[in-house]
Amino acid sequence: MKKFVSIFILCFTIISIQAQKTSNEPMIDYSDRVKTLDSTLETFYAVISGEKGAKRNWTLFKYLFQPNAKLIPSGKNSEGFHLVSYLSPADYIKKSEAWLKEQGFFEKEISRTINTFGNIAHVFSTYEAYYSHTDEEPFMRGIHSFQLVNDEERWWIVNVFWNLETPDSPIPNVYLPKEQTNTYSSY
Template sequence: MKIRFTLLFTFICTTFIFAQENKQDNTTIDNLISNLYGVISGEKGEARDWDAFNNLYYQNARLIPSGKNKDGITGARYMTPQDYIDGSGKWLVENGFHEIEISREVQQFGTVAHVFSTYEAKKSKSDTEPFMRGINSIQLLNDGTRWWILNIYWTQESEENPIPEKYLPK
């Protein structure tokens, strides 16, 4: 009986400590956005924490990249967080990827927030120049306890669509 109690107590303590160590603080918009960029970023060969990634999103959230297809037609593609993991997760690890926020505008009314977040992407932290830049339009919900991502809708910068100065660092 004593051994069972000791094993059960050890299991409960270990589970609690593990849960606390892996718990993200998404109680502020700043923390949520930092966690978003942090969880997908890493050096080549570095695994991503997909449980932490999934913990950012409210039920039925969508990730929506937009841009031109091979025929030059602009459109959007709707993905669940799992679709993103399945489609991009392996590439992120094999190539290295760091998405870095360089500018942000936030609009908030009560439990609703919109974050317009300009980013640049590098394959390694040591890279001096980004290989890509763009803007994430992030819609958020606060459930009274924390912030959740409802949608991320983004597009990459291109020669014909440069990022306007007002969305770049000042």
């Protein structure tokens, strides 16, 4: 039995290494980026942000998520109905990569509310979005609802569910920095 387990582990290791080599993705250790809740969320914001023309590190982006994780944007359609879309990290990359690179996009977290129990966490993360890090005013704001799990070695993003601020739905003051109050403008 020990021999069988050893052979199985060896085969699994070889297959994993081979898969990494053929995926054209470099074998980089990103474990320091997901050790804490803070580092995981900071990495999320950093990896999607960049100036116009900047390529994002999609390998690192995918590393943040559990294999079946979803990114779930929500909002109203043209008829005024609330809708959600369910995207895998790969779907998100396909849908947003060109736009992020063409426009430039920076998301900056401005406030965070954390609830944890055992090895799970729910984070309401209020953000502002800019086209460039030099912009003084955001063009939009919203709230990300992160669900995360810690497997004793690292934090994984399980889902990110978000909604944009609108005139009909301004961000409540409780989710804004203490020095800010909501005075919604159209950004």
